[in-house]
Amino acid sequence: MAYAQDLSALLLSGERRHFGASPAFLKRRRLIGLVMRGILFTAAALSIFVTLGIVYVLVSESAKFFAHVSIFDFLFDTEWTPVFENPRFGIITLISGTFMSSLIALMVAVPLGTILAIYLSEYANSRVREIIKPCLELLAGIPTVAFGYFALLFLTPIFQIFIPGLSGFNLLVPGIVMGIMILPYIVSVSEDAMRAVPASLREGAYALGFSKLQTALRVIIPGAFSGVTAAYILGMSRAVGETMVVAIAAGQQARIAYNPLEGAATITAYIVQMSLGDLPHGSLAYLTIFAAGLTLFLMTFVFNIIAFWLRHKYREVY
Amino acid sequence: MAALQNSLKAIDPLSRDRRGSPEDLTTEDVTVQDSVSIPTPEASAAMSDPVSHDQKAASGGPRRAEVKDLSFFYGDKQALWGVSLPIADRKVTALIGPSGCGKTTLLRCFNRMHDLYPGNRYEGEIRLYPEDVNIVSRDIDPMSVRLRIGMVFQKPNPFPKSVFENVASGLWVRGVRQKSIVSERVEWALQRAALWDEVKDRLRDSAYGLSGGQQQRLCIARALAPEPDMLLLDEPTSALDPVATARIEGLMMELASMVTIVIVTHNMQQAARVSDYTAFMYLGKIIEFGPTTTLFTTPNDPRTQDYITGRFG
Amino acid sequence: MTDRTLQMPPSTMPRIDERSLVQKAKRSDGCFEIVGLAVLVVSMFVLLALIFDFMADGLARIDYNFLINFPSRHPGQAGILSAWVGTTMVMVTTTFLAVPLGVAAGIYLEEYATKNLINDLIEINVTNLAGVPSIIYGLLALGLFVQTLGLGEIVLVAGMTLALLILPIIIVATREALRSIPLEIREAAYGLGADKWQAIRMYLLPAARPGILTGAIVGMSRAIGETAPLITIGALTFIAFLPPAPIQLEFPFINFDWLFSPFTAMPIQMFNWISRPQAGFHINAAATGLILLAMTLLMNGFAIWLRYRIRSKQ
Numbered sequence: 001m002a003y004a005q006d007l008s009a010l011l012l013s014g015e016r017r018h019f020g021a022s023p024a025f026l027k028r029r030r031l032i033g034l035v036m037r038g039i040l041f042t043a044a045a046l047s048i049f050v051t052l053g054i055v056y057v058l059v060s061e062s063a064k065f066f067a068h069v070s071i072f073d074f075l076f077d078t079e080w081t082p083v084f085e086n087p088r089f090g091i092i093t094l095i096s097g098t099f100m101s102s103l104i105a106l107m108v109a110v111p112l113g114t115i116l117a118i119y120l121s122e123y124a125n126s127r128v129r130e131i132i133k134p135c136l137e138l139l140a141g142i143p144t145v146a147f148g149y150f151a152l153l154f155l156t157p158i159f160q161i162f163i164p165g166l167s168g169f170n171l172l173v174p175g176i177v178m179g180i181m182i183l184p185y186i187v188s189v190s191e192d193a194m195r196a197v198p199a200s201l202r203e204g205a206y207a208l209g210f211s212k213l214q215t216a217l218r219v220i221i222p223g224a225f226s227g228v229t230a231a232y233i234l235g236m237s238r239a240v241g242e243t244m245v246v247a248i249a250a251g252q253q254a255r256i257a258y259n260p261l262e263g264a265a266t267i268t269a270y271i272v273q274m275s276l277g278d279l280p281h282g283s284l285a286y287l288t289i290f291a292a293g294l295t296l297f298l299m300t301f302v303f304n305i306i307a308f309w310l311r312h313k314y315r316e317v318y
Numbered sequence: 319m320a321a322l323q324n325s326l327k328a329i330d331p332l333s334r335d336r337r338g339s340p341e342d343l344t345t346e347d348v349t350v351q352d353s354v355s356i357p358t359p360e361a362s363a364a365m366s367d368p369v370s371h372d373q374k375a376a377s378g379g380p381r382r383a384e385v386k387d388l389s390f391f392y393g394d395k396q397a398l399w400g401v402s403l404p405i406a407d408r409k410v411t412a413l414i415g416p417s418g419c420g421k422t423t424l425l426r427c428f429n430r431m432h433d434l435y436p437g438n439r440y441e442g443e444i445r446l447y448p449e450d451v452n453i454v455s456r457d458i459d460p461m462s463v464r465l466r467i468g469m470v471f472q473k474p475n476p477f478p479k480s481v482f483e484n485v486a487s488g489l490w491v492r493g494v495r496q497k498s499i500v501s502e503r504v505e506w507a508l509q510r511a512a513l514w515d516e517v518k519d520r521l522r523d524s525a526y527g528l529s530g531g532q533q534q535r536l537c538i539a540r541a542l543a544p545e546p547d548m549l550l551l552d553e554p555t556s557a558l559d560p561v562a563t564a565r566i567e568g569l570m571m572e573l574a575s576m577v578t579i580v581i582v583t584h585n586m587q588q589a590a591r592v593s594d595y596t597a598f599m600y601l602g603k604i605i606e607f608g609p610t611t612t613l614f615t616t617p618n619d620p621r622t623q624d625y626i627t628g629r630f631g
Numbered sequence: 632m633t634d635r636t637l638q639m640p641p642s643t644m645p646r647i648d649e650r651s652l653v654q655k656a657k658r659s660d661g662c663f664e665i666v667g668l669a670v671l672v673v674s675m676f677v678l679l680a681l682i683f684d685f686m687a688d689g690l691a692r693i694d695y696n697f698l699i700n701f702p703s704r705h706p707g708q709a710g711i712l713s714a715w716v717g718t719t720m721v722m723v724t725t726t727f728l729a730v731p732l733g734v735a736a737g738i739y740l741e742e743y744a745t746k747n748l749i750n751d752l753i754e755i756n757v758t759n760l761a762g763v764p765s766i767i768y769g770l771l772a773l774g775l776f777v778q779t780l781g782l783g784e785i786v787l788v789a790g791m792t793l794a795l796l797i798l799p800i801i802i803v804a805t806r807e808a809l810r811s812i813p814l815e816i817r818e819a820a821y822g823l824g825a826d827k828w829q830a831i832r833m834y835l836l837p838a839a840r841p842g843i844l845t846g847a848i849v850g851m852s853r854a855i856g857e858t859a860p861l862i863t864i865g866a867l868t869f870i871a872f873l874p875p876a877p878i879q880l881e882f883p884f885i886n887f888d889w890l891f892s893p894f895t896a897m898p899i900q901m902f903n904w905i906s907r908p909q910a911g912f913h914i915n916a917a918a919t920g921l922i923l924l925a926m927t928l929l930m931n932g933f934a935i936w937l938r939y940r941i942r943s944k945q
Contacts, residue, residue, distance in 0.1 A: 033828040037743055043735035044744070047756040047802075050795055054767060057774030112670050119667030123660075125436065132671060134935045139678050141849075141931035143856025145898045146681065146920045149905055153913060154684045180677050200475040207429055207469040208488045208540065209461060211656030213663050218487070223478050234762065241764025243859035244898075248905055268766050268859065275769070275863045281778060289863075293770040297763065304762040308755070462653045492647045502643050545644040 058297055061290035068284055074291065080254035080265070082288045089288065091295055093254050097171065097264035098296075100257040101246055102239035104175025105182060109235050112179070113186030114228070118216045120187065121194040133188075140184035148248030151177040156249065169251025169263030177249070178242050182235040189234060189311075193227020194220050230310035237303035241296065243268035267296045381447055382407040382548060382578040383428070388442035388454070390423055390432070397423045399602045400442070405548070407447075410570060410579040412593035412610065414586055416630060420602040421582045425550050428453070428580065429467045430460035446547070465492065468541035469550040473557045474533035476525035476540070481517050484525045484536055488544040503543050510576075511539035512569055531562025538569065542577070549573070551581040555588065567592050586626060590614050598622045685924055689917030697918060701872075702900065706911025709904075711919055716873050717786070717866075717894035718855065724790025724890065725797070725854050730847050733798050737805025737843075742831060761799035768796045769863025777864060784865035786874060787890040792860050797850035804846020808839035811945070845937045852930035856923060858898035866899050897923055 066074070069089045077090025120129055156173045160166045166173075197220050205215040221228060251263025252273050265273070271289045279286040383405040390398035398420050405411050413421035423432075430453070432438040440454040446466070453463045468488070476484050485504045494500060504521075508514040513535040517528070525536055534554060541549055551570075555563035570592045573579060583589050589596050590610060597607040598619075606613060606622045617623045624630055700710020740757075744750040772792040776782050812835055820834035836843075874892035877885060897919055904916035 029826055029829070033826050036828045037739075040735045040739035040743060043732050044739040044753050045749075046732060046736065047753055047760060047798070050760060050771075050798075051756050053775055054763070054771045057771050058767075061774055112674070115663075115667055116670050116674070119664070119670070123664050123667060134932075135675055135678070137935060138928060138931050139674065141852050141856075141927050142678075142681065143858070143898060143920075143923050143927055145856065145858045145902050145905075146685070146924055149901070149916060149920055150681045150684060152905065153688075153917075154680070180674065183674060198475075200471060200473055201477065203431060203434065204471060204475040204477070204537070205487075206434060206460075207431065207464055207471075208491060209465040209544070209652075210487075210491050211461060212660045214491055214656070216663075219477055225478075237762055241762075241766070243764065243766045244902065247859075248902065268764065271766055271770070272859060272862050275773075275865065290770060290774065293767055297767050300762060300764055300767075301759065304759055307762075308758055459653050459657070461656055462649050465647070465649050465652065492652060494645055494647065499643065499645060506643065544647075545642060 054297065058290055058294040061287055062294045064282075065284070065287035065291040068287075069291075078256060080270075082285050087284065089291075091267075091292065093256055094265055094267045094270050094292060095295070096257040097246075097250065097254070097266040098240055098268070098299075100260055100264065101171045101175045101178060101250060101266055102236060104172060104260060105178035105239040105242075106232070106236055108176050108179025109182045109186050109239075110232055113183050113231070113235070114190060114221075116183070116187045117190035117194060117228075117231075118220070121191050122212055122216045122220065136184040136187060139180070142181075144181070144242065144244040145248070147177050147181055148174075148244045148246075151245055151249035163261065166261050167263060169249065169253070171246075171250050171257060171260040171262070171264055174245045174249040175260065177245055178239050181242070181245070182238045185238060186231045186235045189231035190224070190228045193224035193231065193311075196227065197223040226310040226313045230307040233303050233307040233310070237300045237307065240303070241268065241300050243272055247272045267292050271296075379409065380407045381405060383447060383453075384445045385424070385427075386443040386445060388424070388427065388440065388444060390420075390427055391439040391441070392432075393437040397602050398427070401599075401602075401604050403597055403604055403607060405578060405580060406595055408574055408576070408578055409594040410574045410581060410592055412589035412596045413580065413582045413599060414584070414589045414596060414625070415599035415605075416625065417584065418601075419599040421599050422552055423602075424599070425552055425580060425582045428463075428548065428550055429469050430454065430463050431469070433460045465544075466546055467548045467550060468544070468546035469552065470534070470537050470541050470554050472553040474530060474537050476528075476533050476536055479525060480522045481525050481528070481536060482521040485539045485543050488540055492544055494544075504539075507539040507543035508536075510542055510569075510573065511535040512565060513539055529562075531558050531565060534558060534562065534566060535569070538566070538573075542573070546577060548578045548580065551579060553582055553584060556584065563588075586614075598625060600625075682924065682928075685917055685921040688914060689919070689921040692914050692918035693921065697915075702895075702903075706904075706909055706915055709912075709915055711897060711900055711915075711922075713873055713895050714897045714900035714919065715922075718896045718898075720786050720874060720877075720889055720894065721789045721793065721861075721896055722851060722855060724786060725793040726847070726851060728790055728794035729797050729801055729850060729854075732794070733801025733846075733850070734805045734843055736798070737802040738809065738831060738836075740802065741806045741809040742827065742835070757799050757802055760795075761803070764859075765796055765857055766859040766863060768792050769860030771795070772860060772864050783891075784893050785891045786894045788864055789861055789866060789894065789896070790890075792864060793854040793857060796857065796860060797854050800850040800853065801843075801846050804849065805839065805843050808842025808846070809835060811842065812838045813945070841937060841941045845934045845941070848930050848934040848937070852927045852934070855930075856898055856927055858896075858902055861896055861899055862902070866893075866895055 074089050074091050076092065077088050078092060079088040079090050080093035081088045120132060124132065151174045152169075155177065156166070156168060156170065159173055160168075163172075201219055201223055202215060205219040210219070246266045247269040249263075250266065250269060252265050252269060253263055254265040254270065255262075257264035271292055274285060274289045279289075381404045385401050385403040385405070388398055388401045389396060401420075401424060403411075403424075413424060415421050426432055427440060427444060432440075442454070443452040444454050445451065446453050446463075451458065453467075477487060479487070482504055485507050486500050489495070489500050489503055494503070505514060505518075508517060513532060516532060517523075517536075520527070525533065528536060534557075538554070555566050558566070567588060570579060570581070574594070581589075581593065593610045595608065596610045596613045598605045598613065598617075598621075600621055606617060606619045608618075613622065614626060617626060697710045698715070699712050700708060701712050702714075703709040736757075740750070740754065744753070769792065772788055776788045776791060777784060782788050816834055816838055817830070820830040825833065874889040874894055875886065877887070877889050901916045901919040901923065904912040904919070907913075
């Protein structure tokens with residue numbers, strides 16, 4: 001009773017009280033809050049600087065490169081021999097190696113990944129899913145250099161038994177191995193997209209008499225189309241950027257890659273090869289790795305933007 | 319007995335006499351009701367006990383299906399308790415009741431929707447006539463049930479395809495793919511759903527371009543195209559505006575002349591407008607069942623009375 | 632008024648054979664289930680084959696000497712001492728850089744950021760950086776840290792590079808962890824009169840800790856296996872010395888010289904040995920790979936278990 005009287009007296013008196021928190025304390029607390037916010041913002045903004053840094057380094061070094069080599073030659077020459085007497089700088093050569101190996105990777109990962117994603121989202125019960133998803137994560141966590149070893153020293157000899165023309169360094173085996181490597185990503189993103197398809201659509205299909213497979217193929221996949229495509233493109237991006245598997249198992253021969261049974265250098269393998277050697281800073285050979293890097297960055301950047309746009313597009317449809 | 323049947327049949331023509339709009343229910347219908355408003359002893363016995371022996375008499379005609387002592391369990395939780403209900407052939411049967419009473423649960427038993435999710439269990443029977451088969455039996459594949467019994471959902475759910483492909487999908491899945499037949503059936507179904515005139519020039523456009531009411535009629539057409547024995551409607555107009563609602567209600571009466579309809583609705587007035595028979599459910603049981611006009615004007619059970627007058631629900 | 636006929640026109644619906652439809656559906660569904668399982672088995676088989684291959688090739692090679700020897704021209708005498716010490720030092724640096732930065736950025740993006748241009752830009756950037764190939768980070772480090780800043784091929788640069796590489800992982804993990812904090816905890820924190828930073832520091836961060844830890848482990852596991860950026864920086868592959876020890880006997884007992892020393896790392900050593908023609912080196916590579924595999928599988932497995940525990944607590 002007395003307490004209530006005190007309280008009402010306090011309130012009526014008009015004094016501003018903070019019940020234990022002095023104005024000084026609150027001011028300090030506010031200041032700390034602002035400072036922390038600034039620090040946190042700086043940390044977040046760092047990502048912009050990283051991108052800017054990447055772009056700056058790649059562009060500035062490439063600019064020095066293009067001072068010596070015409071862009072036309074760079075894009076359309078058909079040989080890549082930067083360390084020869086008369087160096088040639090046809091990036092198409094390296095791109096063809098990257099492209100061929102990535103294509104093989106996709107040819108493995110897209111069908112397997114899509115089937116697995118459908119299986120996980122439409123067929124498998126939750127217990128099966130609980131086991132499979134961690135296994136895929138483990139697969140995704142294996143260092144790429146280990147996959148490289150596996151490709152060169154285990155799989156290639158085995159494949160050579162069945163494919164006589166297969167040379168020690170080739171694009172087929174690393175391509176397949178890269179396919180297995182990107183499988184978890186494709187499954188994960190596709191499955192997310194499929195599970196995002198509303199239950200009402202599924203029920204509508206089953207109510208019409210659709211079988212599970214028909215529902216998956218005719219309703220779910222069209223419904224998850226953007227997300228599934230985004231998964232494929234992300235996989236492609238990953239395969240294009242992959243370094244160690246191809247550096248180890250695809251050889252260093254820079255040539256236009258017509259034949260997957262023979263090895264060919266990819267953009268990434270080339271950069272590694274050059275970095276291993278002695279590169280005088282500022283030399284043309286040194287600059288080539290930045291030009292190659294810029295090409296690679298642009299390729300993956302375009303893929304990532306498309307995939308990003310696709311993924312966010314499907315989220316709005318429903 | 320014959321006299322009772324005749325008088326109840328006199329109520330039947332409600333389905334024939336109804337015009338397009340609900341407002342056309344005239345007092346004439348009520349007069350017909352009045353002529354049998356004094357129930358005979360057998361009739362009152364039949365009406366007070368929803369599970370009457372004289373089912374034919376209570377439902378006034380041949381049955382398309384019959385729910386026999388059906389219980390349903392979501393895992394361990396029981397949701398339906400010994401439900402019994404006749405479904406008259408080519409009539410509209412409405413299930414009404416407050417939310418949570420089990421009407422949607424019961425509806426989804428008819429086409430085995432519950433089988434899509436693990437842990438659900440049926441006890442008892444739903445017999446489909448004339449085959450006289452228990453469609454909730456484990457021996458019957460859910461897909462074969464769904465090939466005969468179609469459903470329209472609360473929220474329109476067209477597939478991400480064109481209008482034409484949506485309506486044709488039920489046919490495609492049944493192996494009917496010949497272009498001429500499919501085109502004809504699609505047009506027929508869209509006509510029956512009163513959507514043809516509005517979409518005949520945009521059959522190839524995406525179904526998502528239609529309005530809500532149009533999409534729902536599209537879903538009705540889609541369910542109709544394969545000519546199901548029975549059509550289940552789960553609160554089909556609750557997501558629509560009054561104009562669209564009225565249009566679909568107008569459809570229902572004439573649709574019933576072709577296909578048996580079971581409709582769940584939380585809107586009593588809608589049930590009164592469109593259905594021939596109504597079952598009032600509460601807490602997973604059928605409290606009362608009978609011809610719609612009887613149920614709404616002279617319900618037997620006080621709970622029915624309370625619900626109808628809006629005391630609860 | 633539309634014509635409402637009672638009469639049904641003669642049905643144009645052809646007869647359907649329900650039984651065969653159902654049978655066909657059952658068969659195709661069963662078939663697909665088998666195919667799905669087969670794909671699963673194949674993927675798991677590859678995983679197991681890889682593990683067994685390393686064990687078969689390399690397990691026998693791992694012994695005490697292997698762990699304490701420096702690399703040598705003779706495969707039998709070569710060891711991974713400089714490699715695993717280097718890896719450890721680089722990993723410590725990476726973690727110390729990436730975790731605070733990543734968590735801070737994640738907190739900002741999840742708790743403070745409003746919908747404006749800068750914040751959208753930051754988000755897009757983080758997503759984009761997650762997809763940039765690791766070798767590009769190496770080029771960034773080479774151009775910026777090694778050359779422009781003149782730091783050289785040292786542990787610190789390697790740590791910085793890998794930290795930038797795994798930053799998106801930490802940021803995303805932090806955001807996910809904060810996002811999944813139950814509303815009750817947030818309401819309780821603010822209800823007690825905490826301001827934003829207090830709520831984060833005293834209530835939200837602790838609640839998000841397991842999730843952040845999971846992300847940190849996944850990030851570290853990724854960083855341990857990264858080879859390409861380190862090669863690009865110029866990490867050497869034949870180092871027969873160790874970076875200076877961090878702990879010393881005189882005051883102040885800790886020195887940071889090791890940060891500025893050249894180094895090598897296990898994946899690099901492994902790569903170097905694979906590239907040699909002699910089979911003996913391949914065995915060494917397998918042994919190194921086995922250790923790397925064990926580490927990454929253990930770390931990832933731990934992270935998976937942590938995530939499972941978090942989820943079951945919710």
